[in-house]
Amino acid sequence: MIYTITLNPAIDRLLYLEEVMESRKTNRIIDVAYDIGGKGTHGSYTISKLGVDNVALGFMGDLNADKFQQVLTSKKITHDFCLVKGQATRECYIVIDRNTSGTTMLTEKGLTIPRHSVERFLDMLKTRVNSNDMVLIAGSLPTGFELPDLEKMIKILKEAGCFIACDLSGETLKMAVELNVDFIKPNEFELTDLNEDGKDQIDFLRSLNNKIKYVVASLGEDGSYCIYNQEVYKVIPPKVKELNDTGAGDCFVGAFLAGVSKGYSIKETIRLASACAASKVTHSDSSTFDLEDVEKLKTQVEINRI
Amino acid sequence: MIYTITLNPAIDRLLYLEEVMESRKTNRIIDVAYDIGGKGTHGSYTISKLGVDNVALGFMGDLNADKFQQVLTSKKITHDFCLVKGQATRECYIVIDRNTSGTTMLTEKGLTIPRHSVERFLDMLKTRVNSNDMVLIAGSLPTGFELPDLEKMIKILKEAGCFIACDLSGETLKMAVELNVDFIKPNEFELTDLNEDGKDQIDFLRSLNNKIKYVVASLGEDGSYCIYNQEVYKVIPPKVKELNDTGAGDCFVGAFLAGVSKGYSIKETIRLASACAASKVTHSDSSTFDLEDVEKLKTQVEINRI
Numbered sequence: 001m002i003y004t005i006t007l008n009p010a011i012d013r014l015l016y017l018e019e020v021m022e023s024r025k026t027n028r029i030i031d032v033a034y035d036i037g038g039k040g041t042h043g044s045y046t047i048s049k050l051g052v053d054n055v056a057l058g059f060m061g062d063l064n065a066d067k068f069q070q071v072l073t074s075k076k077i078t079h080d081f082c083l084v085k086g087q088a089t090r091e092c093y094i095v096i097d098r099n100t101s102g103t104t105m106l107t108e109k110g111l112t113i114p115r116h117s118v119e120r121f122l123d124m125l126k127t128r129v130n131s132n133d134m135v136l137i138a139g140s141l142p143t144g145f146e147l148p149d150l151e152k153m154i155k156i157l158k159e160a161g162c163f164i165a166c167d168l169s170g171e172t173l174k175m176a177v178e179l180n181v182d183f184i185k186p187n188e189f190e191l192t193d194l195n196e197d198g199k200d201q202i203d204f205l206r207s208l209n210n211k212i213k214y215v216v217a218s219l220g221e222d223g224s225y226c227i228y229n230q231e232v233y234k235v236i237p238p239k240v241k242e243l244n245d246t247g248a249g250d251c252f253v254g255a256f257l258a259g260v261s262k263g264y265s266i267k268e269t270i271r272l273a274s275a276c277a278a279s280k281v282t283h284s285d286s287s288t289f290d291l292e293d294v295e296k297l298k299t300q301v302e303i304n305r306i
Numbered sequence: 307m308i309y310t311i312t313l314n315p316a317i318d319r320l321l322y323l324e325e326v327m328e329s330r331k332t333n334r335i336i337d338v339a340y341d342i343g344g345k346g347t348h349g350s351y352t353i354s355k356l357g358v359d360n361v362a363l364g365f366m367g368d369l370n371a372d373k374f375q376q377v378l379t380s381k382k383i384t385h386d387f388c389l390v391k392g393q394a395t396r397e398c399y400i401v402i403d404r405n406t407s408g409t410t411m412l413t414e415k416g417l418t419i420p421r422h423s424v425e426r427f428l429d430m431l432k433t434r435v436n437s438n439d440m441v442l443i444a445g446s447l448p449t450g451f452e453l454p455d456l457e458k459m460i461k462i463l464k465e466a467g468c469f470i471a472c473d474l475s476g477e478t479l480k481m482a483v484e485l486n487v488d489f490i491k492p493n494e495f496e497l498t499d500l501n502e503d504g505k506d507q508i509d510f511l512r513s514l515n516n517k518i519k520y521v522v523a524s525l526g527e528d529g530s531y532c533i534y535n536q537e538v539y540k541v542i543p544p545k546v547k548e549l550n551d552t553g554a555g556d557c558f559v560g561a562f563l564a565g566v567s568k569g570y571s572i573k574e575t576i577r578l579a580s581a582c583a584a585s586k587v588t589h590s591d592s593s594t595f596d597l598e599d600v601e602k603l604k605t606q607v608e609i610n611r612i
Binding site for chain 2: 032102107
């Protein structure tokens with residue numbers, strides 16, 4: 001089974017405008033849609049859509065649990081979130097206008113996880129996860145679930161012997177690297193941050209790959225590097241008409257894990273992940289991609305071994 | 307009894323930011339609050355707070371009626387909204403940052419009122435309103451409640467013989483003027499629009515007052531004119547530290563009607579309305595004002611008969 005862990009999820013409210021938003025004015029909303037935010041859940045959506053069973057885990061507040069679960073169900077995400085009493089899952093507002101590719105996000109702070117809920121969640125993982133499973137940890141940490149808790153969680157998963165993928169940043173990404181997880185996806189800035197001795201980029205990626213099975217380094221418009229078995233693949237994604245790039249990274253990670261779980265070769269896996277992400281950016285929301293488009297786009301992914 | 311009519315109300319979600327909102331960025335929300343929008347309900351809030359009984363009327367969607375009524379109750383607004391099946395009362399988003407006085411509004415379109423609900427609402431008014439009552443009609447018309455329906459509604463109220471106050475704009479304001487209601491509050495632009503022959507402003511206001519008992523012309527920072535019994539009063543509001551001027555006009559109108567219903571003199575009424583509106587702009591939301599501040603501010607309202 002694949003599990004995704006979203007510790008600080010959100011109910012995303014997408015507010016579509018006809019015109020570009022003007023500050024200090026009244027802007028008319030022409031459409032409203034809902035999505036689940038918080039990265040891990042986007043991974044689950046992608047994995048499910050690619051036909052691979054998975055369960056989304058994490059925390060949710062009980063005050064708006066109905067709404068939260070309603071959106072998860074509408075996105076066909078199988079889930080088993082740990083309920084936090086007396087709190088609401090944060091809502092985030094994403095303002096999108098029809099004419100531009102940029103979105104403006106307004107994000108609430110999110111849950112404060114009480115100590116006993118952290119313990120309950122970690123205990124649940126201990127009994128649930130085994131060595132055949134894959135686990136994706138993605139997104140930010142909520143208040144109350146601190147860096148030592150993340151360390152504890154990754155160690156529990158390592159003990160279970162499962163595949164551990166981490167889409168994290170900053171201190172949490174450093175923690176994932178130190179603990180030798182199986183998959184990381186730093187961007188250029190995070191890579192520079194990790195590369196404390198200022199090594200040559202490719203050499204540094206290879207050194208990360210000594211301990212981490214899959215290293216994907218996203219380079220923005222320049223595509224990405226994928227390092228596996230000490231081989232470096234430069235990946236150029238297909239050219240598409242970009243509407244909204246929010247969620248493209250989450251889609252890439254979800255599809256990558258789906259590919260690995262299906263036993264695809266590294267090149268097939270990269271091709272699938274890159275095509276899914278490319279399809280995603282042609283849609284205005286944060287998660288939608290199209291399976292027919294993916295089949296076409298897969299042939300347009302350029303992969304060169306360096 | 308005073309009734310306020312809000313035909314297209316809204317659940318206002320106030321999103322407070324620490325910093326100025328930046329487009330195409332992630333902006334952190336530090337606090338969220340709720341209010342009822344749609345003008346008439348703000349009038350009700352003001353009237354209630356000044357100790358005068360009143361009932362807020364209008365339409366609400368049944369899909370989020372719980373939330374809507376919860377906010378009305380939290381604002382201590384007595385209400386009897388007509389339920390529209392299968393629809394949601396619109397939600398509006400008001401982005402406020404701590405440092406500036408401007409707010410950015412994102413507004414949904416609102417209800418579509420079916421024909422039978424329009425008829426039901428007008429029938430309810432016929433049986434409910436009598437000659438001792440005051441009725442405030444404020445805000446925009448929802449889809450399905452068109453200009454001829456407004457005409458029908460005002461004529462029903464005129465037949466009942468009640469006091470009719472209209473805080474309307476554009477075509478609906480013109481309709482109110484044609485039907486000789488008892489109170490209007492055009493702003494400078496609306497006044498220019500109404501004054502088709504380009505008469506001298508004061509002369510034009512006096513001519514409106516021939517048929518309309520109370521005419522208040524708001525002039526923005528320059529204060530306002532109030533015309534009653536052919537006397538023109540120039541009103542200069544107290545100087546205050548402005549945080550948010552949204553809702554100040556609604557507050558003025560509510561307080562004005564409360565003053566009239568209490569039998570205050572025209573000068574006392576103006577003084578109360580102007581002080582309430584001045585207190586309102588010192589608060590960051592769309593309706594709050596402070597009764598203690600009002601008492602102090604009343605002494606600072608400047609009223610000059612022209």
